[in-house]
Amino acid sequence: MLSASEPPPTAASLPSATPPPPSSDEDFFSSVSVASTSSTSSPIPSPPQPHPQIPITWPEDGTLTLDWVNNLMLTFDWASKNLSPSELPSVMPVPIFDWLVLTASKILHKEPNCVHIDSGSGLGPDSTVVVVGDVHGQLHDVLFLLRDAGFPSDDRFFVFNGDYVDRGAWGLETFLLLLAWKGDTRQAVVFMPNRVFLLRGNHESKYCTSVYGFEKEVLAKYAENGKHVYRKCLMCFEGLPLASIIGGSVYTAHGGIFRSSALIPAKRAKGKKNRKIVLNPDPSALSLGSMEELLKARRSVLDPPWEGTNLIPGDVLWSDPSMKDGLSPNKERGIGLLWGPDCTEDFLKKLNIKLIIRSHEGPDAREKRPGLGGMDQGYTIDHDVESGKLITVFSAPDYPQFQATEDRYRNKGAYIILEPPNFDIPVFRSFEAVTPRPKANPFYDFEDCVDSDEELDLASMAT
Numbered sequence: 242m243l244s245a246s247e248p249p250p251t252a253a254s255l256p257s258a259t260p261p262p263p264s265s266d267e268d269f270f271s272s273v274s275v276a277s278t279s280s281t282s283s284p285i286p287s288p289p290q291p292h293p294q295i296p297i298t299w300p301e302d303g304t305l306t307l308d309w310v311n312n313l314m315l316t317f318d319w320a321s322k323n324l325s326p327s328e329l330p331s332v333m334p335v336p337i338f339d340w341l342v343l344t345a346s347k348i349l350h351k352e353p354n355c356v357h358i359d360s361g362s363g364l365g366p367d368s369t370v371v372v373v374g375d376v377h378g379q380l381h382d383v384l385f386l387l388r389d390a391g392f393p394s395d396d397r398f399f400v401f402n403g404d405y406v407d408r409g410a411w412g413l414e415t416f417l418l419l420l421a422w423k424g425d426t427r428q429a430v431v432f433m434p435n436r437v438f439l440l441r442g443n444h445e446s447k448y449c450t451s452v453y454g455f456e457k458e459v460l461a462k463y464a465e466n467g468k469h470v471y472r473k474c475l476m477c478f479e480g481l482p483l484a485s486i487i488g489g490s491v492y493t494a495h496g497g498i499f500r501s502s503a504l505i506p507a508k509r510a511k512g513k514k515n516r517k518i519v520l521n522p523d524p525s526a527l528s529l530g531s532m533e534e535l536l537k538a539r540r541s542v543l544d545p546p547w548e549g550t551n552l553i554p555g556d557v558l559w560s561d562p563s564m565k566d567g568l569s570p571n572k573e574r575g576i577g578l579l580w581g582p583d584c585t586e587d588f589l590k591k592l593n594i595k596l597i598i599r600s601h602e603g604p605d606a607r608e609k610r611p612g613l614g615g616m617d618q619g620y621t622i623d624h625d626v627e628s629g630k631l632i633t634v635f636s637a638p639d640y641p642q643f644q645a646t647e648d649r650y651r652n653k654g655a656y657i658i659l660e661p662p663n664f665d666i667p668v669f670r671s672f673e674a675v676t677p678r679p680k681a682n683p684f685y686d687f688e689d690c691v692d693s694d695e696e697l698d699l700a701s702m703a704t
């Protein structure tokens with residue numbers, strides 16, 4: 242099944258330092274023909290170089306610049322069409338990989354569990370914020386999305402809701418590209434600090450990446466250095482923040498809301514002084530968590546725990562909305578919560594916000610959720626309550642990519658634009674998958690994992 246080391250049929254065995262022939266990158270920068278639908282302020286991104294300069298080298302002065310990021314985009318796009326997976330190290334050498342991940346990790350680890358994007362971070366009357374859902378290694382669709390929405394800039398913020406890797410064949414390139422856009426706040430003069438926010442998805446974990454392809458992808462691409470590269474990625478995943486608040490009025494996270502971590506005293510033990518504290522075991526006593534609790538959660542775990550006292554990260558990454566009122570354990574997934582419209586209302590009120598934007602459910606998951614909308618347009622409005630709305634956005638069109646055409650959903654992907662003054666009225670943009678997608682071999686057993694995201698195999702996670 243996994244023949245990842247075989248070159249795709251289109252692979253040319255060009256030496257890595259040879260610039261590609263002019264026709265090879267025609268479909269990304271030069272002929273993306275769908276007119277950009279962005280209406281208002283659209284600063285024109287700096288014109289990309291026509292051909293990638295490979296291999297990727299150290300940025301001048303060790304500083305991440307727009308040119309460097311543009312070249313990285315071109316390079317990954319070109320390599321995906323002209324090289325076999327195992328040739329990736331010839332364009333992205335391990336030392337450059339190390340530097341990029343370290344640079345971004347340092348920033349990410351310092352961010353709070355919930356990043357606030359507001360005037361303090363440069364959000365102003367000319368700003369827009371683009372919110373993106375799951376992208377799952379679909380590099381070409383991410384490149385399209387960035388171009389369609391307009392690249393990150395002084396006035397254009399991006400919040401990605403997680404699930405960068407797994408399933409798609411270019412999870413590593415996708416993740417690295419987003420890390421590059423994240424930039425380096427120490428170099429604020431040169432590059433844009435705090436314009437791109439990368440939240441953690443449930444797939445940014447050891448468990449998911451070992452089942453749904455990312456680990457095998459990295460090992461296939463980096464061979465003897467694969468374990469090192471994979472480990473560095475996992476360390477970076479641990480640093481990803483969990484949620485964002487945009488403009489004081491929108492909460493975003495991969496899965497959704499979370500429980501209160503308040504502990505209640507258990508029955509007093511025999512000895513009067515020997516009071517035992519346990520986590521509230523009664524699901525009927527589940528209650529919504531607060532921002533303070535979210536900020537205190539311990540997010541740097543390889544896999545968010547589904548039991549014990551640190552349950553908030555698992556809730557934020559794995560929960561799903563339901564059409565039935567109430568808060569209950571998410572039995573389908575084995576981790577996280579299900580929450581109803583009443584909880585959406587309570588959460589909006591509690592945080593004094595208007596919108597929740599989450600992701601996490603693609604067309605396959607939605608097929609089995611009666612009462613909730615399908616994901617064919619890339620987004621749904623799940624709860625419409627007095628104080629505002631709950632939205633799901635999914636940004637991987639034509640997902641998942643390896644199923645036979647007739648088994649795929651032909652869903653569109655979508656992203657959301659939030660505009661001033663209050664950033665609380667979502668503008669939806671749906672888009673089709675980029676075609677043709679370069680041929681690639683899957684890095685996971687997609688026939689065994691058709692809808693597998695739904696269920697956490699607790700036994701295998703414990704190992």
Ligand SMILES: [Mn+2]
Nearest residue numbers: 404442443601
């Ligand atoms: Mn997910």
